[in-house]
Amino acid sequence: MNDLQMQVRPIRSDAEYHRALEELRGIFDQPKGSLAFDRAEVLEILIEDYENKHFHIEAPDPIEAIKYSMEEIGMNQTELGQIIGDKAKASLVLNRKRKLSVSMIRRLHEHLKIPLEILIKEYRLANE
Structure with missing residues (x-):
């Protein structure tokens, strides 16, 4: 053999x-x-x-996952805004001043292929 x-x-x-x-x-x-x-x-x-x-690796929080996905494909904040509503919403989300809505989660999953189990995780806002 x-x-x-x-x-x-x-x-x-x-x-x-x-x-x-x-x-x-x-x-x-x-x-x-x-x-x-x-x-x-x-x-x-x-x-x-x-x-x-x-070697269990903790999944990233939703915002870090979004930022990583954006960086990987060369997406800017304006382009993210086109996915989740507008540039202002994208800014608020990325700066942890607004939580993701269900519709944002669906669109992020569809467009960026981020797993839903990551996008629905709890995360802290900047003022918490």
């Missing part, structure tokens, strides 16, 4: 996690349909499962 056909096992320790990462680095760019590509897909699933169980 060659290395790519090794038995698949869950990752149970940091040492196994680091070995899996190292193996994935060596095979992640293999052609689709190859044994190495299949092995890389399996490793990605196992690594993601281990990370989700051991």
